[in-house]
C-alpha cells in the first residue's frame with residue numbers, strides 16, 4: 001500500500017531530517033504507539049494483526065523512533081502496545097530507538113501519579129514487555145493533563161538517574177513539565193528529550209520549546225495531530241493544505257517540523273493509510289507564505 005499521491009516516491013521518514021538524542025540520532029518523524037491497541041486510552045481493542053502490520057510498515061518507511069508506554073493497552077488489557085512492538089519488530093533493527101515513559105500508575109479509578117518507589121518496577125515492566133536489556137529513552141511523566149507547576153520531580157528523577165547509572169536506561173527525558181522542572185532535572189542528570197502537549201492549535205508551551213532548542217534537547221509534542229479531537233479544519237490550515245495537495249494532518253505535522261530543528265513528530269495511528277499519509281508529511285516544505293498563513297491560526301508562530 002502506498003498513499004495515493006505524487007509523493008509516493010518520497011515516502012521515507014528520513015525526509016524529515018534528523019535530531020540527536022544524546023549519542024543517538026533519529027529521524028525527526030517517528031511513530032507514536034498509543035493508537036495501536038485502542039484508539040485512545042482504555043478503549044475497545046483494535047486488531048493486533050493490523051497493529052503489527054502498521055509497526056512493520058513504519059520501519060519499512062524509515063521510522064527509527066517509536067514512542068510507547070506500558071500503559072498503552074486496550075480496556076481489557078488483551079492488546080498492548082509494548083507486546084505488539086516486540087512481536088512485530090524483535091529482533092529489533094540496530095538503528096531503532098524505542099522510547100517509553102514511566103510515572104503514572106493505574107488503579108481501579110484511573111491513573112494516579114506514581115511515587116519514586118514505583119519507578120524501578122515500572123522500568124522493569126517495560127524492559128520485560130519489550131524484550132530489552134536496556135531502554136534507549138525513558139521519560140519521567142509527571143502530573144495529569146497540565147504540568148504540575150511548583151511540584152518537585154527531584155526524588156523521582158534521581159531514581160531514574162540511578163537506573164541509568166545501573167545500565168537499565170541509556171537516556172532520560174521528561175514529559176508534561178515546565179522550564180523549572182527541566183532545570184531541576186538537568187541538575188541531576190542529562191535530559192535528551194521533552195515530551196509535552198503541543199500542536200498547531202495549542203502553542204502555549206514555547207518557553208519549554210525554546211529551552212530545549214537552546215540546550216540541544218529534542219522536543220516531542222504529544223498529540224501532534226491534536227489527539228484526534230482538536231479541530232484541524234481551520235480555514236487557513238485548509239488553504240495551506242490545498243496549496244500542497246495535502247491533508248490538514250500533513251500540514252499540522254509539517255508545521256511542527258518547520259517550527260524548530262529540535263521538534264520530533266510522533267504522530268499516532270493504528271491505520272496503514274494514515275501512517276503513510278503522516279510519513280509523507282516529512283517531505284512537505286512550507287513556504288514563508290504558508291507559515292504566515294499558519295501564524296494566524298493561533299498564537300504567533302515564532
Ligand SMILES: NC(=O)c1ccc[n+]([C@@H]2O[C@H](COP(=O)([O-])OP(=O)(O)OC[C@H]3O[C@@H](n4cnc5c(N)ncnc54)[C@H](OP(=O)(O)O)[C@@H]3O)[C@@H](O)[C@H]2O)c1
Nearest residue numbers: 032033034222223224225226227228249267268269270274
Ligand atoms: N506523554 C504523554 O502524556 C502522552 C500523551 C498522549 C500521547 N503521547 C504519545 O504521543 C503520540 C501521539 O499522540 P496521539 O497518538 O495520542 O495523538 P495524535 O497523533 O495527535 O492523533 C492521533 C489520532 O489522530 C488519528 N490520525 C492519525 N493520523 C491521521 C491522519 N493522517 N489523518 C486523520 N487522522 C489521523 C488517529 O486515528 P487512527 O489511529 O485511526 O489513524 C488518532 O485518533 C502517542 O501515540 C503517544 O506515543 C504521549
